[in-house]
Amino acid sequence: MLFKLSRRNVQRSIKDYSIYFFTLALGICIFYIFNSIESQTIMMDLSDTQKIFLDALNKIISMVSVFVSFVLGFLILYANNFLIKKRNKEFGIYLTLGISRSKIAFMLFYETIIVGILSLVVGIFIGVFLSQGLAGVTDKLFAIDMTEYKFIFSKDACLKTIFYFGIMYFISMVFNFILVSRCKLINLINGDRNNEKLKGTNLILSVILFVISVICLAVAYKLILENGLTNINDKFKLSIVLGIVGTVLFFRALAGFLIKVIQSSKNQYLKNLNTFTLRQLNSKINTNYISMSVICLMLFVSIGMYTASIGTKSAMENTAQFLAPYDMTLTHTYEKQENLKASKEKISETVKEIGFNIKDYTNEYLDYNIYNSQVKFKQLFKSTTDDFLSRQINSMRDFNVPIVKLSDYNKLMKMQNKETINLKDKEVFLFTDMSTIEPSIKEYVNKNKTMKIGEEDFEVNSQYGFNSIEDTLNSGNFATLVVKDENINNYSLVKKCLSLNYTGDKKETENKAVKDLKKCMTEGKKYEENKAVKISAMTRIISLEGNMASSSMYLYVGLYIGIIFLIASAAVLGLSQLSGAIESVGRYEILRKLGVSSNMINRSIFIQVLLYFAIPILLALVHSIFGIQVANDVIKIFGDYDTLGNNIISVCIICAVYCVYFYGTYRGYKRIVNK
Structure with missing residues (x-):
């Protein structure tokens, strides 16, 4: 009997609260789709790099799914609380007919099970079909070749979805039991009468609070624009607090403020059902x-x-x-500042001693060094008017701007099929690989005729470069200086580099070079420890x-x-x-x-x-x-x-x-x- 009554209640509720059931099914569908990514990889021809990133993505999705389950759990509890409150009179009638609170609780228990099973079945069913397209999307996003299409059902994603949502529904049932057990008959019978009261508001107080909210939000916007997101300081925290406070005060004062504004125009206020509509909205927002x-x-x-x-x-x-810009770049970074003696042995010679001969993979390569210029980055751009850099420069860690030889820079540009540059004695050229810094570089070369490097004055070249001189995952070269070879005197070494372009088939040579390099670096561990050589590699692929x-x-x-x-x-x-x-x-x-x-x-x-x-x-x-x-x-x-x-x-x-x-x-x- 109770189960039949529960089933009828669910059928009736679906019509009135279709949004709730639609959201549950959609949430389950999305939950399944994103957690099924790992299963889709069986159709993909993955490289070692792609496997690493896809494994990382699956771990991140799993962690995010825990957070998502809390959000959806809150939604379920919030919705259930609404549904139960709106059925106060119905429950009151059940009690007057002699149905015990425990039976009403069991009726809600059955309703939750029915809703849970329906939403899980519909959500997972739709998710299974939509997730088939996820493999194609992942294939495009990760630039992966799909070996063969297969219809995939992710058992792990399905079980995880059922487990998480099962816990949510169980918690919802516990809350339902608690709510029903605390209900009093008089409150249930008079529930709709209490609900019918329209909540008013103090118009003058609302206007004052509205003005305060606007001030809080304006200050919050100003602080965050000045501070940015990268500098987590007191100004940043204050902007967050003011933003939240301003938002809450805005909605607290909004209804009364709207009434005050619309009442100022009697024609609009008294037109049609505007008065009734506004009062309805006022009551809802206040609540x-x-x-x-x-x-x-x-x-x-x-x-x-x-x-x-x-x-x-x-x-x-x-x-x-x-x-x-190159097929491969090898780098040896020095943790401590060292003199030019450290750069005598080139990287090509170092790796050759452990069995990796550069000439087996290329006929176009270059060994080059990057030095410290003794020019501080913050000092160089302290007068910049660029909005981005001026906001960020105070929170940035200061560092010496690197410097390279003109001959090395021009050889690297030739390898990229780009134009070379000519410099006079004691002339400096600037370049960067960061688009956000490019306007500041341009401004600097236009405004400054000379630059002091160490104890010497250099003329600033009227041109600047936007280039990358090594393979990397992210832009990181804020600014680099280029001077004639003879002008680099006793600067400390930052790192040695070797860039090369493969011969023959790029992919085949890449696979062979990476495999051989890994083998040589492993077998050459003893040599590496003795010479304190720490070489890292990055390839274009x-x-x-x-x-x-x-x-x-x-x-x-x-x-x-x-x-x-x-x-x-x-x-x-x-x-x-x-x-x-x-x-x-x-x-x-x-x-x-x-x-x-x-x-x-x-x-x-x-x-x-x-x-x-x-x-x-x-x-x-x-x-x-x-x-x-x-x-x-x-x-x-x-x-x-x-x-x-x-x-x-x-x-x-x-x-x-x-x-x-x-x-x-x-x-x-x-x-x-x-x-």
Whole structure:
């Protein structure tokens, strides 16, 4: 009997709370899809580098999934709390009919099991089919060759999904038991009467709080723009606190402030059902201003994760080729400053002694050295007017700007098929591989005629370079100086390098060279320890694969968190409005008795739901304007990308999903009121 009653209740609730069930199924679907990535790798021809990054991605996804389960668990508890509160009268009737609290609790237990099984079956079923396309997406993102397509069902992802959501549903059942056991019959019977009270607000206090909130947010925006994201100091922490406080005060004061503004125009305030609609909205915001503040901040995080992940991927991919100009680069970095005697033995000679002959893989290579110039980076750019560098320079660690010989620089440019340069005696040329520093370099060479290097004055060349002189995963050369060979006197050595381009088939030579080098470095361990030689290698293929894989990791994690935050936020807003619809049924009946048409009522519902959905995301978008601006400064360290285009695409995708929830809530609200 109880099971039949539970099944009927679920069927009835699905119609009124379809958004909740849709979000549960969608959350389970997304959870399964992202946790099935590991199973998709059986179709992929992975290199060693790609295997390392995919293993790292799977570990990160597993950790993020724990966090995601907490967010979805909160959503389930929040929704269940709403559903139970709105059924107070129903439970009161059960008690008056003689049904015990334990039986009501078991009825809720059955309902939770039915909802859990339905959502798990639907979510995993859809997830299994959608995850088939994930292999193709991963193939493109990681630049992997797919060996053969297979239909993949991830047993591990399925079990993990069932386990996590099973725990959530169990906790939900425990909370349901507690809530029902504490219910009093008088409160249950009078539940709707208590809900019918419209909460008012002090208009003057609301206006004051609204002004304070705007001031808090303005100061927060100013602080974060000045400080940026890389310097975690008191100013950064204060901007976060003020942003949160300003958001909470904004929603606390919003309803009263809106009434004050609209009342100033009597024509609008008294037009149609505007007075009723505004009072409805006022009551809802006053009751849920804390949850609306949290939703706004979650939407802000969602927008930020979307734009940052897409932007980081674009930036890293755009600079991947630029950062790997040669087929291979070997480097020996010196931890302590040493004199020129340390550079007598070239890297090509060092590796030859342990069995790795460079000439077996190339006929185009160069040994070169990078030195310390005694010029401090902060001193060099202390007068820069570039916004990015001026904000970051105080929090950066100072260092000596490296310097290279003109002959080495020109040989490296020839290997890249780029133009060489000519320098006079005591003339210096600057170059960088960071797009964020390029404007400051350009400004410096335009404004400065001379530069002091050590005790000598050098004329600054009117041109500058934007180049990379070694293979690397990330941009890291803020600035490097180039002078004539005879002008480098007794500078301490930073590192020795060797760059080369393969002969023959690039991939075959790469595989042979990497394999041989690993073998030689292992067998030459004794020699390496005796000579204190620590040689590292980077190849173009590894660099490209690493950049593609790293950028895809950022993208997957950003999308995963962003989607979950978005659907959770939209679902909570929708559930709040649908519960409000049940509370307001009596009010709409009174309107009908007063002769108000269905069109006017539907219009009032549309405006109310629209404003309730629009206000949090509009404030989140305002937050995002400033948040994205400082995030872009960090992302640009990885390289250039279309900031405007990526941000617009991200916001449009988020707004599209948000609009689906808005439309579903509006339809559900109308169905409840007109039923």
